Amino acid sequence: MPGRQHIDPVDFPDLLPNIRLIDVIGDPPRFKVRLTGERISDHFGESLTGQFLDEAFDGFEGRASFRAFAATVESGRPYWNLGVCDLNPEKDFVPFERLAVPLAGDGVNVDMLLVLSLFGERSLDPAFYAKAIAR
Secondary structure: OOOHHHOOHHHOHHHHHHEEEEEEEOOOOEEEEEEEOHHHHHHHOOOOOOOEHHHHOOOHHHOHHHHHHHHHHHHOOOEEEEEOOOOOHHHOOOOEEEEEEEEOOOOOOOOEEEEEEEEHHHHHOHHHHHHHHOO
């Protein structure tokens, strides 16, 4: 499994505003935001960088986002979903697509998630992906 050291943001500059890096801490896992892209910060009205998600969102452990992240950690496999973001009920009408990719610094144990989140029309536009990864 790749680790953070294997990822170079220069390879996907168009996606960076939609990227979060989330540290996985402990067992059971807690999720702490290490880095938040500009479009994600705009969607939530703040960056959440440096915050644990269970402290930033009431009832986080009961939400679909927690289950998706925990399943990614447990399985070591990417997780994808399309729908609306369960962490921002004020914008539950905005189409949302998320891909969570597990990263393991030691190649085995997931210690970070790279999360791509697309909001609005981009979440439904395959041409956006083609352009972003064609570099």
